[in-house]
Amino acid sequence: MQKVTAIFDIGKTNKKIFLFDKQHQEVYREYAQFDTIQDEDGHPTEDLASLQKWLKDVFKRLLGNKEYSITAINFSSYGASLVHLDKNGKVLTPLYNYTKAIHSELIATFHEKYGPKMEFASKTGATIEGMLNAGLQLYWLKHEKPEVFNNIDTSMHLPQYISYLFTGIPLSEYTSIGCHTSLWDYSKNNYHDWVYKEGIDRVLPPIVSTATSINMDYGGKRIKIGVGIHDSSAALLPYVRSIKKKFILVSTGTWSISLNPFTERALSKEDISKNCINYMRINGKPVKAARLFLGYEYKVQVIELSNFYNVEKDKHKKIRFDSKIYTDIIKDFRPMFRWTSFSTSDMPNETIFKYDSYEYAYHHLMIELVKFQVENINLSKGNDSIKRLYIDGGFSSNDVYIKLLSHFLKDMELRTTDASLGSALGAALVISNAKLDSKFLKRNYSLKKHNPFITK
Incomplete structure (x- = not known):
């Protein structure tokens, strides 16, 4: 059996899995597409349940393939998207689309509290553009949907949530945190002060290196599982x-x-x-x-x-x-x-x-x-x-x-x-x-x- 690394590459339109050999050459690929669903406001969003099922079904099928032996798996995905779980691991909200708008009044009050646009953007590497800033999604939930926010135990960026589906371990990593989320202060190399003042840090999992992997046993096979990127x-x-x-x-x-x-x-x-x-x-x-x-x-x-x-x-x-x-x-x-x-x-x-x-x-x-x-x-x-x-x-x-x-x-x-x-x-x-x-x-x-x- 040929030893391979499996990669789930999750785009907004195409969901893909690739198998790479030791020389990083592609030996297999498979595509899927899902219709979008609507969130509570009628805005189109990812069908997270269908994505979860496809991930598990494809992985199970490829594990049973007699031609390839999967030794490692990792996940690449679009950013600006968070999955919120309660203490029992239940998903609390739709996977809000980063094109969804946030009321300008809420953004204005945010800037009043945490600094004007230019100053804030210089530190965080991103202007405030609503849901495109994943951190602002948490601020929005706290102030407009407190009953949901108070039930959040863990919020993960989408690549790390997909990894979590295979490991059960909630984590954060740098590339997802740093992609126009407005969470990170580049001048301090840490979360921005607003994250701590709002108590947002309570729901953010521990940060690990993007190169981190977790060894798991799947059907008697030891597989190295990445944390996503x-x-x-x-x-x-x-x-x-x-x-x-x-x-x-x-x-x-x-x-x-x-x-x-x-x-x-x-x-x-x-x-x-x-x-x-x-x-x-x-x-x-x-x-x-x-x-x-x-x-x-x-x-x-x-x-x-x-x-x-x-x-x-x-x-x-x-x-x-x-x-x-x-x-x-x-x-x-x-x-x-x-x-x-x-x-x-x-x-x-x-x-x-x-x-x-x-x-x-x-x-x-x-x-x-x-x-x-x-x-x-x-x-x-x-x-x-x-x-x-x-x-x-x-x-x-x-x-x-x-x-x-x-x-x-x-x-x-x-x-x-x-x-x-x-x-x-x-x-x-x-x-x-x-x-x-x-x-x-x-x-x-x-x-x-x-x-x-x-x-x-």
Whole structure:
């Protein structure tokens, strides 16, 4: 039987399990999706009961598989979500969705008690944005649902709750605490004072290292079980462990997030005003993250382009970078697009379709979007001297995006990776404590280096 590490990678949409061999190569994967349910206010939320059943059923089935022998298991999951248990281990509330709003009056009273927005955000690495700050969920429960809060014995972040389902041991770990929860004071390397003053610490389990594992007996098999990890921190781990020089990682998707794991400064007022937050490495150090709604905006604009030029919806996927088109556009460049998810002072009141050619309009769109991306990368970099840049996610295969980014950031060495296993592989690495060599990304992530194009 092949010895493997099992990883449950729980996303908002897809629930996945992967099996990795000793060389960290994927040997098996399985996906599931569940319909959302509604909380008491009618807001959509995770079907926690269905998730629990799937986790247990899949694990039991794979334990009985004659081809693989599971020696370790760990869990990667989205953050900003808490599971609240009473003293008997019963789940007390729905798994509230981080998109659920909290009354502005409650947030205002919080700031009156614990400091203004900029000062608070500088310490905690996150502005107050309601349920997106898991700590504020506990504050909300205490002040708006005291009958529920008073019955809470333990509150766990989702990755640690999934681990708890297999171990029965409630724990906290750094990456989940540090992901825009507003619980952690980076200047003190401890929970923020408000957590103690409100008595929130009473329901938070002991903090352990993200690399902690617990040996359990399952059907006569000794299995090492991890404590779980926040998915963004997990996705970053393979890069941190295999790259010796400082770098910025841009994770692209609906959100494009520029991650600087080498920052040594608290977030400035400018950082905070431009939507920067902190994530956390497994060693407790902050990761400066600059966010941009790039993938969403791209999706909206390419639909509008395809409708205007009457071309197939997927035509944008076939466009390759054309240096002549770029040179023609840049001669007399002016903003052409009106954005839907952010605004700029120089954007037009409505999109101006000034080209006869779809290809020209698409290149113009990408020039504008990539300029935003460059600003976003520079924001995450700050004053740090960083020369390496890695791009993963959907835009890593967009030829126009990559060519333009390498052109606008000539002072950085740009590389792309195919990190479809990102957070799952990171969760496997954290409990293996494996030392990675410089060839790891090339072997496992299809690493490619890109050079700036030459203009005529």
